[in-house]
Amino acid sequence: MSEDTVLDVRHLKTSFFSKKTELPVVDDVSFSVKKGETLAIVGESGSGKSMTSLSIMRLVPSPNGKIVGGEVFFNGKDLVQQNDKTMYKVRGNDISMIFQEPMTSLNPVYTIGEQIREQLIYHQKISKREAHQIGIEMLQTVGFSRANDIMKDYPHRLSGGMRQRVMIAMALSNNPKLLIADEPTTALDVTVQAQILDLMRKLSKEYDSAIILITHDLGVVAELAERVVVMYGGQVVEEASIEDIFDDPLHPYTEGLLNSIP
Ligand code: ADP
Ligand code: MG
Numbered sequence: 001m002s003e004d005t006v007l008d009v010r011h012l013k014t015s016f017f018s019k020k021t022e023l024p025v026v027d028d029v030s031f032s033v034k035k036g037e038t039l040a041i042v043g044e045s046g047s048g049k050s051m052t053s054l055s056i057m058r059l060v061p062s063p064n065g066k067i068v069g070g071e072v073f074f075n076g077k078d079l080v081q082q083n084d085k086t087m088y089k090v091r092g093n094d095i096s097m098i099f100q101e102p103m104t105s106l107n108p109v110y111t112i113g114e115q116i117r118e119q120l121i122y123h124q125k126i127s128k129r130e131a132h133q134i135g136i137e138m139l140q141t142v143g144f145s146r147a148n149d150i151m152k153d154y155p156h157r158l159s160g161g162m163r164q165r166v167m168i169a170m171a172l173s174n175n176p177k178l179l180i181a182d183e184p185t186t187a188l189d190v191t192v193q194a195q196i197l198d199l200m201r202k203l204s205k206e207y208d209s210a211i212i213l214i215t216h217d218l219g220v221v222a223e224l225a226e227r228v229v230v231m232y233g234g235q236v237v238e239e240a241s242i243e244d245i246f247d248d249p250l251h252p253y254t255e256g257l258l259n260s261i262p
Contacts, residue, residue: 005073006178006210007056008032012070012080014055025051027234028070033178038204038211040221040242042257043231049214052231053180056212057097058087074178092123096171098164100183105167106155112139112166113151116173123174138169142199161192165199172203179204182214197223218257222246230254 014026026048033039041049054060056072058079072079079090091097099105107115116135117128126134132151139147142165155163164184171179181200185193201224204211213224221228221242228245230238230253238251249255 002034004035005032006035006037007212008071008073009052009056010071010073012052012055012067012072014051014060014065014067016065018064022068024068025065025234026055029231029234029236030070031229031236031239033210033212035177035210036204036208037227038213038225040225040228041212041214041231042216042218042221042228044216044257047231048234049231050182051234053097053182053212053214056180057091057095058082093174094176095178095180096174096176097180097182098167098171098184100186106163108155110154111151112153112155112158116151116166116170119170120173134173138173139166141172141203142166142169143195159192161188161195164188164192164196168196168199168203172207172209175207176209178210178212180212180214183216184213185217185220186215193220200224230257 009032010030012026012029013024015022015024029048029052031039041052043049051060055067056079060067067080070080074090075094079087082090106112113132113135116138117131120126120131120134121128135151136147139150144150144165150166158166184200185196188196197220200211213220215221225242227241228239229236230251232253238245238249238254240250245254246258249258
Protein backbone atom coordinates (compact mmCIF):
# COMPACT_ATOMS: atom_id res chain seq x y z
CA MET A 1 0.00 0.00 0.00
CA SER A 2 1.56 3.32 -1.04
CA GLU A 3 2.15 5.99 1.57
CA ASP A 4 -0.47 8.41 0.31
CA THR A 5 -3.23 5.79 0.14
CA VAL A 6 -6.11 6.97 2.32
CA LEU A 7 -8.46 4.04 1.88
CA ASP A 8 -7.73 0.54 0.64
CA VAL A 9 -10.71 -1.73 0.10
CA ARG A 10 -9.77 -5.38 -0.44
CA HIS A 11 -12.09 -8.17 -1.49
CA LEU A 12 -14.99 -6.62 0.38
CA LYS A 13 -18.09 -8.77 0.47
CA THR A 14 -21.46 -7.79 1.94
CA SER A 15 -24.59 -9.93 1.79
CA PHE A 16 -28.21 -9.81 2.78
CA PHE A 17 -29.64 -12.93 4.40
CA SER A 18 -33.21 -14.15 4.31
CA LYS A 19 -33.99 -17.51 5.90
CA LYS A 20 -31.27 -19.70 4.46
CA THR A 21 -30.40 -17.75 1.31
CA GLU A 22 -27.47 -15.38 1.03
CA LEU A 23 -27.65 -12.56 -1.51
CA PRO A 24 -24.27 -10.92 -2.09
CA VAL A 25 -24.75 -7.22 -2.92
CA VAL A 26 -21.07 -6.24 -2.67
CA ASP A 27 -19.18 -9.11 -4.17
CA ASP A 28 -15.38 -9.17 -3.90
CA VAL A 29 -14.92 -5.42 -4.38
CA SER A 30 -11.39 -3.94 -4.31
CA PHE A 31 -10.18 -0.38 -4.95
CA SER A 32 -8.15 2.30 -3.25
CA VAL A 33 -8.22 6.09 -2.95
CA LYS A 34 -5.25 8.41 -2.57
CA LYS A 35 -4.88 11.70 -0.72
CA GLY A 36 -6.37 14.58 -2.68
CA GLU A 37 -7.87 12.25 -5.27
CA THR A 38 -11.48 12.09 -6.40
CA LEU A 39 -12.56 8.56 -7.26
CA ALA A 40 -15.94 8.07 -8.89
CA ILE A 41 -18.00 4.93 -8.44
CA VAL A 42 -20.53 4.55 -11.25
CA GLY A 43 -23.03 1.88 -12.15
CA GLU A 44 -26.73 1.38 -12.70
CA SER A 45 -29.27 1.48 -9.91
CA GLY A 46 -28.94 -1.58 -7.67
CA SER A 47 -25.34 -2.32 -8.68
CA GLY A 48 -24.13 -2.02 -5.08
CA LYS A 49 -22.67 1.51 -4.96
CA SER A 50 -24.48 2.61 -1.80
CA MET A 51 -23.91 -0.73 -0.08
CA THR A 52 -20.19 -0.41 -0.80
CA SER A 53 -20.07 3.00 0.89
CA LEU A 54 -22.26 1.88 3.78
CA SER A 55 -19.98 -1.13 4.23
CA ILE A 56 -16.92 1.15 4.39
CA MET A 57 -18.68 3.19 7.08
CA ARG A 58 -19.91 -0.01 8.77
CA LEU A 59 -23.51 1.17 8.39
CA VAL A 60 -24.92 -1.87 6.58
CA PRO A 61 -28.58 -2.27 7.63
CA SER A 62 -28.74 -4.95 10.31
CA PRO A 63 -29.76 -7.57 11.21
CA ASN A 64 -30.19 -8.90 7.65
CA GLY A 65 -27.20 -7.22 6.06
CA LYS A 66 -23.69 -8.22 7.03
CA ILE A 67 -20.10 -7.79 5.90
CA VAL A 68 -19.00 -11.37 5.33
CA GLY A 69 -15.47 -10.90 4.05
CA GLY A 70 -12.63 -8.64 3.06
CA GLU A 71 -10.83 -5.68 4.57
CA VAL A 72 -11.21 -1.92 4.57
CA PHE A 73 -7.88 -0.35 5.51
CA PHE A 74 -8.03 3.24 6.69
CA ASN A 75 -5.16 4.87 8.57
CA GLY A 76 -3.53 1.47 8.90
CA LYS A 77 -6.61 -0.02 10.62
CA ASP A 78 -8.98 -2.56 9.15
CA LEU A 79 -12.36 -0.90 9.76
CA VAL A 80 -14.17 -4.23 9.34
CA GLN A 81 -12.54 -5.36 12.59
CA GLN A 82 -13.10 -2.22 14.69
CA ASN A 83 -15.66 -2.04 17.50
CA ASP A 84 -18.67 0.29 17.43
CA LYS A 85 -17.02 2.87 19.68
CA THR A 86 -14.04 3.25 17.34
CA MET A 87 -16.31 3.42 14.31
CA TYR A 88 -18.33 6.15 15.97
CA LYS A 89 -15.14 8.21 16.26
CA VAL A 90 -14.06 7.42 12.70
CA ARG A 91 -17.43 8.60 11.42
CA GLY A 92 -17.22 11.80 13.44
CA ASN A 93 -13.60 12.71 12.84
CA ASP A 94 -12.06 10.96 9.86
CA ILE A 95 -14.63 9.99 7.25
CA SER A 96 -17.67 12.12 6.38
CA MET A 97 -20.56 11.07 4.25
CA ILE A 98 -23.21 13.04 2.40
CA PHE A 99 -26.31 11.45 0.92
CA GLN A 100 -28.70 12.03 -1.91
CA GLU A 101 -31.54 13.58 0.08
CA PRO A 102 -30.20 15.98 2.67
CA MET A 103 -33.59 16.46 4.36
CA THR A 104 -33.35 13.06 5.99
CA SER A 105 -29.92 13.87 7.42
CA LEU A 106 -31.02 17.10 9.12
CA ASN A 107 -33.24 17.04 12.17
CA PRO A 108 -36.45 18.98 11.42
CA VAL A 109 -37.00 20.18 15.00
CA TYR A 110 -33.65 21.94 15.49
CA THR A 111 -32.30 25.03 13.72
CA ILE A 112 -29.35 24.68 11.34
CA GLY A 113 -27.24 26.58 13.88
CA GLU A 114 -28.18 24.23 16.73
CA GLN A 115 -27.25 21.20 14.63
CA ILE A 116 -23.96 22.63 13.39
CA ARG A 117 -22.95 23.77 16.88
CA GLU A 118 -23.89 20.48 18.49
CA GLN A 119 -21.81 18.49 16.01
CA LEU A 120 -18.78 20.74 16.44
CA ILE A 121 -18.97 20.82 20.23
CA TYR A 122 -19.33 17.06 20.40
CA HIS A 123 -16.42 16.22 18.13
CA GLN A 124 -14.02 19.08 18.77
CA LYS A 125 -14.63 19.87 22.46
CA ILE A 126 -14.94 23.61 21.92
CA SER A 127 -17.20 26.25 23.47
CA LYS A 128 -20.62 27.18 22.11
CA ARG A 129 -19.35 30.61 21.10
CA GLU A 130 -16.41 29.13 19.15
CA ALA A 131 -18.72 26.57 17.53
CA HIS A 132 -21.05 29.35 16.45
CA GLN A 133 -18.18 31.27 14.87
CA ILE A 134 -16.85 28.22 13.02
CA GLY A 135 -20.40 27.44 11.90
CA ILE A 136 -20.76 30.89 10.37
CA GLU A 137 -17.43 30.52 8.56
CA MET A 138 -18.37 27.08 7.25
CA LEU A 139 -21.65 28.35 5.87
CA GLN A 140 -19.82 31.21 4.17
CA THR A 141 -17.37 28.72 2.65
CA VAL A 142 -20.23 26.85 1.02
CA GLY A 143 -21.58 30.08 -0.42
CA PHE A 144 -24.10 31.51 2.05
CA SER A 145 -23.66 35.26 2.24
CA ARG A 146 -26.24 35.62 5.04
CA ALA A 147 -24.88 32.83 7.20
CA ASN A 148 -26.27 34.40 10.37
CA ASP A 149 -29.83 34.06 9.07
CA ILE A 150 -29.26 30.49 7.89
CA MET A 151 -28.06 29.54 11.38
CA LYS A 152 -31.48 30.57 12.75
CA ASP A 153 -33.49 28.75 10.09
CA TYR A 154 -35.13 25.35 10.38
CA PRO A 155 -34.31 22.78 7.65
CA HIS A 156 -37.76 22.93 5.99
CA ARG A 157 -37.26 26.64 5.28
CA LEU A 158 -34.33 25.87 2.96
CA SER A 159 -34.40 24.59 -0.62
CA GLY A 160 -32.90 21.18 -1.49
CA GLY A 161 -29.73 22.81 -2.84
CA MET A 162 -29.33 24.93 0.30
CA ARG A 163 -29.79 21.89 2.53
CA GLN A 164 -27.18 20.00 0.53
CA ARG A 165 -24.75 22.90 0.96
CA VAL A 166 -25.40 22.82 4.71
CA MET A 167 -24.66 19.08 4.69
CA ILE A 168 -21.42 19.65 2.79
CA ALA A 169 -20.44 22.33 5.30
CA MET A 170 -21.15 19.93 8.18
CA ALA A 171 -19.34 17.09 6.44
CA LEU A 172 -16.24 19.23 6.01
CA SER A 173 -16.28 20.87 9.42
CA ASN A 174 -14.23 18.10 10.98
CA ASN A 175 -11.62 18.22 8.23
CA PRO A 176 -12.25 14.63 7.15
CA LYS A 177 -9.48 12.70 5.43
CA LEU A 178 -12.13 11.10 3.27
CA LEU A 179 -15.48 12.39 2.06
CA ILE A 180 -17.97 9.90 0.64
CA ALA A 181 -20.67 11.60 -1.41
CA ASP A 182 -23.47 9.25 -2.45
CA GLU A 183 -25.39 10.81 -5.36
CA PRO A 184 -24.99 14.29 -3.84
CA THR A 185 -26.66 16.10 -6.73
CA THR A 186 -29.26 13.61 -7.92
CA ALA A 187 -32.17 15.20 -6.06
CA LEU A 188 -31.31 18.72 -7.22
CA ASP A 189 -32.24 20.62 -10.34
CA VAL A 190 -29.63 21.20 -13.01
CA THR A 191 -28.46 24.71 -12.09
CA VAL A 192 -28.15 23.80 -8.43
CA GLN A 193 -26.29 20.61 -9.42
CA ALA A 194 -23.68 22.75 -11.15
CA GLN A 195 -23.28 24.94 -8.07
CA ILE A 196 -22.79 21.93 -5.81
CA LEU A 197 -20.25 20.42 -8.21
CA ASP A 198 -18.32 23.68 -8.38
CA LEU A 199 -18.31 23.76 -4.62
CA MET A 200 -17.04 20.19 -4.31
CA ARG A 201 -14.31 20.87 -6.84
CA LYS A 202 -13.19 23.95 -4.94
CA LEU A 203 -13.27 22.19 -1.61
CA SER A 204 -11.38 19.11 -2.77
CA LYS A 205 -8.52 21.40 -3.82
CA GLU A 206 -8.65 23.53 -0.71
CA TYR A 207 -8.85 20.70 1.82
CA ASP A 208 -6.83 18.15 -0.15
CA SER A 209 -9.11 15.42 1.17
CA ALA A 210 -9.82 12.23 -0.72
CA ILE A 211 -13.31 12.00 -2.19
CA ILE A 212 -15.38 9.00 -3.22
CA LEU A 213 -18.09 10.33 -5.49
CA ILE A 214 -20.94 7.94 -6.17
CA THR A 215 -23.10 8.85 -9.12
CA HIS A 216 -24.86 7.44 -12.13
CA ASP A 217 -24.18 10.66 -14.02
CA LEU A 218 -21.12 10.35 -16.25
CA GLY A 219 -21.13 14.09 -16.92
CA VAL A 220 -20.48 14.62 -13.22
CA VAL A 221 -17.70 12.03 -13.36
CA ALA A 222 -15.98 13.80 -16.24
CA GLU A 223 -16.12 17.10 -14.35
CA LEU A 224 -14.82 15.97 -11.00
CA ALA A 225 -13.09 12.61 -10.91
CA GLU A 226 -9.59 11.49 -11.76
CA ARG A 227 -10.36 7.79 -11.63
CA VAL A 228 -13.47 5.68 -12.10
CA VAL A 229 -14.63 2.37 -10.71
CA VAL A 230 -17.52 0.81 -12.62
CA MET A 231 -19.81 -1.54 -10.71
CA TYR A 232 -22.23 -4.05 -12.12
CA GLY A 233 -24.16 -6.66 -10.14
CA GLY A 234 -22.19 -6.01 -6.96
CA GLN A 235 -18.82 -6.36 -8.66
CA VAL A 236 -16.17 -4.01 -10.00
CA VAL A 237 -16.12 -4.66 -13.74
CA GLU A 238 -13.70 -1.91 -14.70
CA GLU A 239 -11.32 0.53 -13.08
CA ALA A 240 -9.56 3.21 -15.11
CA SER A 241 -8.40 6.80 -15.32
CA ILE A 242 -10.97 9.30 -16.50
CA GLU A 243 -9.24 9.64 -19.88
CA ASP A 244 -9.10 5.91 -20.53
CA ILE A 245 -12.68 5.25 -19.55
CA PHE A 246 -14.05 7.78 -22.02
CA ASP A 247 -11.56 7.00 -24.80
CA ASP A 248 -11.34 3.27 -24.59
CA PRO A 249 -13.76 1.49 -22.26
CA LEU A 250 -12.74 -2.13 -21.82
CA HIS A 251 -15.87 -3.68 -20.42
CA PRO A 252 -19.01 -3.98 -22.59
CA TYR A 253 -21.12 -2.68 -19.72
CA THR A 254 -19.00 0.50 -19.50
CA GLU A 255 -19.35 0.98 -23.23
CA GLY A 256 -23.12 0.69 -22.92
CA LEU A 257 -23.08 3.19 -20.08
CA LEU A 258 -21.13 5.66 -22.21
CA ASN A 259 -23.40 5.14 -25.19
CA SER A 260 -26.41 5.93 -23.04
CA ILE A 261 -25.21 9.52 -22.46
CA PRO A 262 -27.55 11.79 -24.37
P1 ADP B 1 -27.01 1.32 -5.81
O1 ADP B 1 -26.59 2.28 -4.73
O2 ADP B 1 -25.91 1.01 -6.77
O3 ADP B 1 -28.25 1.77 -6.50
P2 ADP B 1 -27.47 -0.44 -3.57
O4 ADP B 1 -26.10 -0.55 -3.00
O5 ADP B 1 -28.42 0.46 -2.87
O6 ADP B 1 -27.38 -0.07 -5.12
O7 ADP B 1 -28.14 -1.88 -3.61
C1 ADP B 1 -27.46 -3.03 -4.00
C2 ADP B 1 -28.36 -4.22 -3.85
O8 ADP B 1 -28.68 -4.42 -2.49
C3 ADP B 1 -29.69 -4.09 -4.60
O9 ADP B 1 -29.96 -5.29 -5.25
C4 ADP B 1 -30.68 -3.81 -3.49
O10 ADP B 1 -31.93 -4.35 -3.83
C5 ADP B 1 -30.07 -4.58 -2.34
N1 ADP B 1 -30.47 -4.00 -1.04
C6 ADP B 1 -30.28 -2.73 -0.63
N2 ADP B 1 -30.76 -2.53 0.60
C7 ADP B 1 -31.28 -3.71 1.00
C8 ADP B 1 -31.93 -4.18 2.20
N3 ADP B 1 -32.13 -3.35 3.25
N4 ADP B 1 -32.32 -5.46 2.23
C9 ADP B 1 -32.12 -6.29 1.18
N5 ADP B 1 -31.50 -5.95 0.05
C10 ADP B 1 -31.10 -4.67 -0.06
MG1 MG C 1 -27.42 4.16 -4.17
